[in-house]
Amino acid sequence: MKRGQIKSARFCAVALLVLFSCEGKALADYVAGRHYFGRNDYIEYIAGNAPVILAVPHGGALTPAEIPNRTWGTLATDRNTDKLARAFVEAFHTATGRYPHVILCRLKRIKLDANRAIDEAAQGSAWAEQAWQEWHDFIDAAKDAAVKQAGSGLFIDLHGHAHANQRLELGYCISGSLLKLCDVEIANYKNRSSLRALTEITDTGFGELLRGPHSFGALMAARGFPCVPSPEYPDAGGQPYFSGGYNTRRHAGRADGAISGFQLECNFKGVRDTEENRARAAMALVESVTLYLAIHYSVEVDRLTEEVLTAAAAN
Numbered sequence: 001m002k003r004g005q006i007k008s009a010r011f012c013a014v015a016l017l018v019l020f021s022c023e024g025k026a027l028a029d030y031v032a033g034r035h036y037f038g039r040n041d042y043i044e045y046i047a048g049n050a051p052v053i054l055a056v057p058h059g060g061a062l063t064p065a066e067i068p069n070r071t072w073g074t075l076a077t078d079r080n081t082d083k084l085a086r087a088f089v090e091a092f093h094t095a096t097g098r099y100p101h102v103i104l105c106r107l108k109r110i111k112l113d114a115n116r117a118i119d120e121a122a123q124g125s126a127w128a129e130q131a132w133q134e135w136h137d138f139i140d141a142a143k144d145a146a147v148k149q150a151g152s153g154l155f156i157d158l159h160g161h162a163h164a165n166q167r168l169e170l171g172y173c174i175s176g177s178l179l180k181l182c183d184v185e186i187a188n189y190k191n192r193s194s195l196r197a198l199t200e201i202t203d204t205g206f207g208e209l210l211r212g213p214h215s216f217g218a219l220m221a222a223r224g225f226p227c228v229p230s231p232e233y234p235d236a237g238g239q240p241y242f243s244g245g246y247n248t249r250r251h252a253g254r255a256d257g258a259i260s261g262f263q264l265e266c267n268f269k270g271v272r273d274t275e276e277n278r279a280r281a282a283m284a285l286v287e288s289v290t291l292y293l294a295i296h297y298s299v300e301v302d303r304l305t306e307e308v309l310t311a312a313a314a315n
């Protein structure tokens with residue numbers, strides 16, 4: 001197929017997804033800035049109108065009796081990541097006039113782990129399984145909207161880590177040991193990365209995308225939030241490091257997908273501990289995300305207009 005045919009085939013596929021996503025709820029039914037909920041408010045979706053999707057799987061606090069406690073796997077909550085995400089929505093809207101898509105799991109992790117395959121995530125509870133499905137349906141709806149609007153999108157799976165080293169960890173589905181490779185060698189692994197789709201639309205090389213001067217790590221570090229990987233810390237230096245989990249693998253970098261992204265693991269102190277620090281971190285994230293989209297996706301978020309949306313739909 002020629003490029004134009006591929007594009008229109010992709011659009012038809014997207015249009016079908018749009019029609020049937022989320023149990024028949026068409027994308028047009030979601031209004032940007034409004035909050036939508038799954039059964040019993042376990043999953044919350046803040047609909048967006050910019051090609052940015054933020055998922056927050058471990059910030060929930062609900063412990064309904066109808067769902068038994070999980071008995072195996074990781075049970076720790078990522079404290080205040082839900083509050084950081086809500087601060088991000090507010091800062092993004094103030095800065096750009098638009099909304100990112102944000103999906104929050106409001107169940108505590110002991111009830112549902114929204115960053116695992118369903119068996120480990122829900123451990124047999126039908127209500128937890130339903131919430132897990134709604135979680136992914138909302139993310140899929142957000143991704144469909146981003147692709148329809150901009151042809152691609154940035155997915156971020158937001159977490160909090162408890163590692164001693166107080167820095168952000170960006171997981172691109174590239175292990176800590178692979179990060180030690182030079183840029184020429186690491187390029188061989190780009191197709192397994194959550195940035196795979198982005199490598200096809202940007203002129204920036206894969207190693208540069210991970211830790212060059214316009215990498216996400218560089219943009220956040222320039223705003224006072226040290227990151228690995230970044231120009232200063234190109235690899236994890238033998239320290240514990242999260243390279244990206246289930247959501248990042250499932251929702252970014254797929255061979256058949258247009259969405260790229262990463263797992264963002266935040267240290268506690270100075271990032272998510274106080275309201276003031278969360279506001280500061282949220283603003284740095286907004287600046288970094290909008291710059292990243294402009295540099296690598298050729299998307300100017302504050303210039304996205306309804307005409308752009310219409311043009312994409314008519315393409």
Ligand SMILES: [Zn+2]
Binds near residue numbers: 058078158159160
């Ligand atoms: Zn987590």
